[in-house]
Amino acid sequence: MTNDVMSISEMCAAFDVTPRTLRFYESKELLFPIRQGTKRLFTRRDRARLKLILRGKRFGFSLEDIRQLLDLYDRDGSQEVQLIRTYEIARKRLAQMEAQRAELDEAIAELKDQLAWGESAIAGFRKAAE
Protein backbone atom coordinates (compact mmCIF):
# COMPACT_ATOMS: atom_id res chain seq x y z
CA MET A 1 0.00 0.00 0.00
CA THR A 2 2.26 2.78 1.24
CA ASN A 3 4.88 0.52 -0.17
CA ASP A 4 8.39 1.69 -0.67
CA VAL A 5 8.52 1.17 -4.39
CA MET A 6 5.88 1.20 -7.09
CA SER A 7 5.68 -0.31 -10.55
CA ILE A 8 5.16 1.88 -13.56
CA SER A 9 1.49 0.99 -13.82
CA GLU A 10 0.92 1.76 -10.17
CA MET A 11 2.52 5.12 -10.72
CA CYS A 12 0.33 5.77 -13.73
CA ALA A 13 -2.78 4.99 -11.75
CA ALA A 14 -1.66 7.03 -8.77
CA PHE A 15 -0.75 10.15 -10.71
CA ASP A 16 -2.92 9.82 -13.77
CA VAL A 17 -0.11 9.86 -16.28
CA THR A 18 0.85 7.44 -19.04
CA PRO A 19 3.83 5.10 -18.98
CA ARG A 20 5.25 7.04 -21.87
CA THR A 21 5.24 10.14 -19.72
CA LEU A 22 7.18 8.48 -16.90
CA ARG A 23 9.75 7.06 -19.28
CA PHE A 24 10.01 10.43 -20.93
CA TYR A 25 10.60 12.14 -17.60
CA GLU A 26 13.27 9.59 -16.81
CA SER A 27 14.97 10.24 -20.14
CA LYS A 28 14.90 13.95 -19.29
CA GLU A 29 16.46 13.20 -15.90
CA LEU A 30 13.49 14.35 -13.92
CA LEU A 31 12.97 10.93 -12.35
CA PHE A 32 15.45 8.21 -11.42
CA PRO A 33 13.63 4.94 -10.83
CA ILE A 34 15.85 2.08 -9.78
CA ARG A 35 16.06 -0.98 -11.96
CA GLN A 36 15.10 -4.48 -11.01
CA GLY A 37 16.53 -6.23 -14.00
CA THR A 38 14.89 -4.35 -16.82
CA LYS A 39 11.93 -2.96 -14.91
CA ARG A 40 11.58 0.38 -13.25
CA LEU A 41 10.83 0.73 -9.58
CA PHE A 42 9.74 4.17 -8.47
CA THR A 43 10.75 5.18 -4.99
CA ARG A 44 9.30 7.60 -2.49
CA ARG A 45 11.72 10.13 -3.83
CA ASP A 46 10.44 9.68 -7.38
CA ARG A 47 6.92 10.16 -6.15
CA ALA A 48 7.84 13.36 -4.37
CA ARG A 49 9.57 14.62 -7.49
CA LEU A 50 6.67 13.71 -9.72
CA LYS A 51 4.32 15.58 -7.44
CA LEU A 52 6.51 18.65 -7.78
CA ILE A 53 6.78 18.16 -11.53
CA LEU A 54 3.03 18.12 -11.96
CA ARG A 55 2.63 21.12 -9.73
CA GLY A 56 5.29 22.96 -11.69
CA LYS A 57 3.46 22.22 -14.88
CA ARG A 58 0.31 23.74 -13.50
CA PHE A 59 2.34 26.86 -12.87
CA GLY A 60 3.40 26.87 -16.47
CA PHE A 61 7.05 25.97 -15.91
CA SER A 62 8.67 24.05 -18.70
CA LEU A 63 10.09 20.64 -17.91
CA GLU A 64 13.55 22.07 -18.31
CA ASP A 65 12.79 24.76 -15.75
CA ILE A 66 11.45 22.11 -13.43
CA ARG A 67 14.51 19.95 -13.86
CA GLN A 68 16.74 22.79 -12.82
CA LEU A 69 14.61 23.53 -9.80
CA LEU A 70 14.68 19.90 -8.73
CA ASP A 71 18.42 19.76 -9.24
CA LEU A 72 18.71 22.73 -6.95
CA TYR A 73 17.20 20.66 -4.16
CA ASP A 74 19.37 17.67 -4.84
CA ARG A 75 22.69 19.40 -4.67
CA ASP A 76 24.12 19.39 -1.20
CA GLY A 77 24.78 22.81 0.21
CA SER A 78 22.93 25.47 2.02
CA GLN A 79 19.25 24.69 2.04
CA GLU A 80 18.58 28.33 2.64
CA VAL A 81 20.32 29.54 -0.48
CA GLN A 82 18.43 27.00 -2.54
CA LEU A 83 15.14 27.99 -1.04
CA ILE A 84 15.80 31.64 -1.69
CA ARG A 85 16.77 30.93 -5.25
CA THR A 86 13.64 28.89 -5.82
CA TYR A 87 11.63 31.62 -4.21
CA GLU A 88 13.02 34.19 -6.61
CA ILE A 89 12.32 32.03 -9.60
CA ALA A 90 8.79 31.50 -8.44
CA ARG A 91 8.31 35.21 -7.96
CA LYS A 92 9.47 35.89 -11.48
CA ARG A 93 7.14 33.26 -12.78
CA LEU A 94 4.31 34.85 -10.84
CA ALA A 95 5.09 38.18 -12.45
CA GLN A 96 4.97 36.52 -15.87
CA MET A 97 1.67 34.92 -15.07
CA GLU A 98 0.19 38.18 -13.94
CA ALA A 99 1.41 39.85 -17.10
CA GLN A 100 -0.15 37.06 -19.11
CA ARG A 101 -3.38 37.55 -17.24
CA ALA A 102 -3.31 41.25 -18.03
CA GLU A 103 -2.90 40.51 -21.73
CA LEU A 104 -5.69 38.02 -21.58
CA ASP A 105 -7.90 40.55 -19.89
CA GLU A 106 -7.18 43.05 -22.60
CA ALA A 107 -8.01 40.56 -25.31
CA ILE A 108 -11.20 39.63 -23.49
CA ALA A 109 -12.23 43.25 -23.24
CA GLU A 110 -11.49 43.82 -26.92
CA LEU A 111 -13.41 40.76 -27.92
CA LYS A 112 -16.35 41.84 -25.80
CA ASP A 113 -16.34 45.14 -27.65
CA GLN A 114 -16.48 43.29 -30.92
CA LEU A 115 -19.34 41.21 -29.66
CA ALA A 116 -21.28 44.30 -28.66
CA TRP A 117 -20.70 45.70 -32.11
CA GLY A 118 -21.88 42.45 -33.62
CA GLU A 119 -25.01 42.47 -31.55
CA SER A 120 -26.02 45.89 -32.68
CA ALA A 121 -25.26 45.01 -36.26
CA ILE A 122 -27.46 41.96 -36.00
CA ALA A 123 -30.18 44.05 -34.42
CA GLY A 124 -29.85 46.39 -37.38
CA PHE A 125 -30.48 43.50 -39.77
CA ARG A 126 -33.57 42.52 -37.84
CA LYS A 127 -35.05 45.98 -38.12
CA ALA A 128 -34.24 46.26 -41.78
CA ALA A 129 -35.99 42.95 -42.36
CA GLU A 130 -39.38 44.35 -41.45
Add this chain to the structure above:
Amino acid sequence: MTNDVMSISEMCAAFDVTPRTLRFYESKELLFPIRQGTKRLFTRRDRARLKLILRGKRFGFSLEDIRQLLDLYDRDGSQEVQLIRTYEIARKRLAQMEAQRAELDEAIAELKDQLAWGESAIAGFRKAAE
Protein backbone atom coordinates in the same frame (compact mmCIF):
# COMPACT_ATOMS: atom_id res chain seq x y z
CA MET B 1 0.79 57.00 -49.75
CA THR B 2 -2.72 55.62 -49.45
CA ASN B 3 -1.77 53.88 -52.64
CA ASP B 4 -3.90 51.14 -54.03
CA VAL B 5 -1.25 48.41 -53.88
CA MET B 6 1.74 47.89 -51.66
CA SER B 7 4.97 45.96 -52.04
CA ILE B 8 5.87 43.24 -49.61
CA SER B 9 8.34 45.44 -47.75
CA GLU B 10 5.80 48.24 -47.45
CA MET B 11 3.41 45.73 -45.95
CA CYS B 12 6.03 44.53 -43.54
CA ALA B 13 6.72 48.04 -42.37
CA ALA B 14 3.06 48.92 -42.12
CA PHE B 15 2.03 45.86 -40.12
CA ASP B 16 5.27 44.92 -38.43
CA VAL B 17 5.52 41.45 -39.86
CA THR B 18 8.26 39.68 -41.81
CA PRO B 19 8.13 38.85 -45.50
CA ARG B 20 8.15 35.20 -44.53
CA THR B 21 4.95 35.74 -42.63
CA LEU B 22 3.17 37.32 -45.57
CA ARG B 23 4.29 34.57 -47.93
CA PHE B 24 3.25 32.02 -45.38
CA TYR B 25 -0.18 33.58 -45.08
CA GLU B 26 -0.52 33.55 -48.83
CA SER B 27 0.40 29.86 -48.94
CA LYS B 28 -2.27 29.25 -46.32
CA GLU B 29 -4.77 31.14 -48.46
CA LEU B 30 -5.26 33.91 -45.99
CA LEU B 31 -4.04 36.55 -48.40
CA PHE B 32 -4.26 36.79 -52.18
CA PRO B 33 -1.84 39.40 -53.45
CA ILE B 34 -1.86 39.93 -57.20
CA ARG B 35 1.25 39.23 -59.19
CA GLN B 36 3.18 41.70 -61.24
CA GLY B 37 5.48 39.29 -62.96
CA THR B 38 6.93 37.42 -60.04
CA LYS B 39 6.32 40.03 -57.38
CA ARG B 40 3.44 40.36 -55.01
CA LEU B 41 1.22 43.40 -54.86
CA PHE B 42 -0.99 43.65 -51.84
CA THR B 43 -4.32 45.32 -52.35
CA ARG B 44 -6.65 47.17 -50.03
CA ARG B 45 -8.47 43.90 -49.54
CA ASP B 46 -5.29 42.16 -48.45
CA ARG B 47 -4.64 44.89 -45.97
CA ALA B 48 -8.12 44.59 -44.53
CA ARG B 49 -7.71 40.84 -44.23
CA LEU B 50 -4.31 41.14 -42.61
CA LYS B 51 -5.73 43.53 -40.07
CA LEU B 52 -8.38 40.96 -39.21
CA ILE B 53 -5.80 38.19 -39.11
CA LEU B 54 -3.66 40.02 -36.60
CA ARG B 55 -6.66 40.88 -34.51
CA GLY B 56 -7.78 37.26 -34.58
CA LYS B 57 -4.37 36.20 -33.41
CA ARG B 58 -4.60 38.51 -30.43
CA PHE B 59 -7.82 36.72 -29.60
CA GLY B 60 -6.01 33.42 -29.70
CA PHE B 61 -7.63 32.06 -32.84
CA SER B 62 -5.49 29.72 -34.87
CA LEU B 63 -4.71 30.69 -38.45
CA GLU B 64 -6.98 27.93 -39.62
CA ASP B 65 -9.84 29.33 -37.54
CA ILE B 66 -9.15 32.74 -38.99
CA ARG B 67 -9.10 31.43 -42.54
CA GLN B 68 -12.52 29.95 -42.07
CA LEU B 69 -13.87 33.15 -40.62
CA LEU B 70 -12.49 35.17 -43.51
CA ASP B 71 -13.91 32.70 -46.00
CA LEU B 72 -17.27 33.21 -44.38
CA TYR B 73 -17.13 36.85 -45.35
CA ASP B 74 -16.03 36.16 -48.86
CA ARG B 75 -18.73 33.75 -49.79
CA ASP B 76 -21.73 35.51 -51.27
CA GLY B 77 -24.94 34.96 -49.41
CA SER B 78 -26.77 36.41 -46.52
CA GLN B 79 -24.56 38.85 -44.70
CA GLU B 80 -26.73 38.41 -41.67
CA VAL B 81 -26.23 34.66 -41.40
CA GLN B 82 -22.50 35.12 -41.72
CA LEU B 83 -22.45 37.78 -39.09
CA ILE B 84 -24.47 35.64 -36.71
CA ARG B 85 -22.19 32.69 -37.29
CA THR B 86 -19.12 34.77 -36.65
CA TYR B 87 -20.76 36.17 -33.58
CA GLU B 88 -21.38 32.70 -32.20
CA ILE B 89 -17.81 31.62 -32.85
CA ALA B 90 -16.53 34.71 -31.13
CA ARG B 91 -18.78 34.05 -28.15
CA LYS B 92 -17.43 30.53 -27.81
CA ARG B 93 -13.92 31.82 -28.01
CA LEU B 94 -14.73 34.36 -25.32
CA ALA B 95 -15.99 31.56 -23.10
CA GLN B 96 -12.74 29.68 -23.65
CA MET B 97 -10.72 32.73 -22.82
CA GLU B 98 -12.63 33.30 -19.64
CA ALA B 99 -12.14 29.68 -18.65
CA GLN B 100 -8.45 30.07 -19.34
CA ARG B 101 -8.45 33.16 -17.21
CA ALA B 102 -10.05 31.24 -14.37
CA GLU B 103 -7.40 28.53 -14.58
CA LEU B 104 -4.70 31.12 -14.63
CA ASP B 105 -6.17 32.77 -11.57
CA GLU B 106 -6.19 29.48 -9.75
CA ALA B 107 -2.59 28.82 -10.62
CA ILE B 108 -1.66 32.33 -9.53
CA ALA B 109 -3.39 31.85 -6.22
CA GLU B 110 -1.70 28.51 -5.66
CA LEU B 111 1.67 29.93 -6.53
CA LYS B 112 1.10 32.82 -4.16
CA ASP B 113 0.41 30.32 -1.42
CA GLN B 114 3.69 28.63 -2.17
CA LEU B 115 5.47 31.94 -2.04
CA ALA B 116 3.99 32.71 1.34
CA TRP B 117 5.16 29.34 2.59
CA GLY B 118 8.60 30.03 1.17
CA GLU B 119 8.78 33.38 2.90
CA SER B 120 8.04 31.93 6.28
CA ALA B 121 10.52 29.14 5.71
CA ILE B 122 13.19 31.67 4.83
CA ALA B 123 12.29 33.69 7.91
CA GLY B 124 12.73 30.49 9.89
CA PHE B 125 16.24 30.09 8.54
CA ARG B 126 17.07 33.63 9.52
CA LYS B 127 16.00 33.08 13.09
CA ALA B 128 17.82 29.79 13.35
CA ALA B 129 20.97 31.52 12.17
CA GLU B 130 21.24 33.66 15.29
Add this chain to the structure above:
DNA sequence: AGATCAGTTGACGTTAACGTAAATGTAACG
Protein backbone atom coordinates in the same frame (compact mmCIF):
# COMPACT_ATOMS: atom_id res chain seq x y z
C1' DA C 1 4.04 -25.78 -24.10
C1' DG C 2 1.00 -22.06 -25.12
C1' DA C 3 -1.03 -17.97 -23.91
C1' DT C 4 -1.41 -13.81 -21.54
C1' DC C 5 0.21 -9.75 -19.22
C1' DA C 6 3.20 -6.16 -17.99
C1' DG C 7 7.11 -4.10 -19.27
C1' DT C 8 11.06 -2.55 -22.31
C1' DT C 9 13.69 -0.03 -26.04
C1' DG C 10 14.03 2.44 -30.12
C1' DA C 11 12.44 5.53 -33.45
C1' DC C 12 9.45 8.16 -36.18
C1' DG C 13 5.08 11.20 -35.95
C1' DT C 14 2.46 15.26 -34.35
C1' DT C 15 1.19 20.51 -34.13
C1' DA C 16 1.78 25.68 -35.14
C1' DA C 17 3.78 29.32 -37.07
C1' DC C 18 7.01 30.70 -38.90
C1' DG C 19 12.87 31.00 -39.19
C1' DT C 20 16.68 30.33 -42.01
C1' DA C 21 19.69 29.16 -45.72
C1' DA C 22 20.67 28.53 -50.63
C1' DA C 23 20.36 29.60 -55.15
C1' DT C 24 18.38 32.66 -58.34
C1' DG C 25 16.06 36.79 -60.48
C1' DT C 26 15.14 41.55 -61.77
C1' DA C 27 15.44 46.43 -61.67
C1' DA C 28 17.48 50.70 -61.11
C1' DC C 29 21.69 53.43 -60.31
C1' DG C 30 26.08 55.17 -61.76
Add this chain to the structure above:
DNA sequence: CGTTACATTTACGTTAACGTCAACTGATCT
Protein backbone atom coordinates in the same frame (compact mmCIF):
# COMPACT_ATOMS: atom_id res chain seq x y z
C1' DC D 1 28.65 46.47 -67.19
C1' DG D 2 28.93 45.99 -62.19
C1' DT D 3 26.90 46.62 -57.88
C1' DT D 4 23.33 47.15 -54.70
C1' DA D 5 18.78 46.47 -53.08
C1' DC D 6 14.86 43.97 -52.98
C1' DA D 7 12.49 39.97 -54.25
C1' DT D 8 11.43 35.00 -55.27
C1' DT D 9 11.11 29.70 -54.66
C1' DT D 10 12.27 25.47 -52.34
C1' DA D 11 12.92 23.02 -48.63
C1' DC D 12 14.70 21.67 -44.28
C1' DG D 13 14.91 23.29 -39.22
C1' DT D 14 12.78 24.67 -34.77
C1' DT D 15 10.25 23.81 -30.04
C1' DA D 16 7.62 20.98 -26.41
C1' DA D 17 5.81 17.15 -24.68
C1' DC D 18 4.63 13.44 -25.38
C1' DG D 19 1.74 9.71 -28.86
C1' DT D 20 2.09 5.74 -31.47
C1' DC D 21 3.85 1.96 -33.50
C1' DA D 22 6.98 -2.26 -33.84
C1' DA D 23 9.36 -5.82 -32.07
C1' DC D 24 10.94 -8.04 -28.00
C1' DT D 25 11.66 -9.99 -23.18
C1' DG D 26 10.33 -12.17 -18.75
C1' DA D 27 7.24 -13.94 -15.63
C1' DT D 28 3.13 -16.18 -14.54
C1' DC D 29 -1.05 -18.97 -15.31
C1' DT D 30 -3.28 -23.03 -17.18
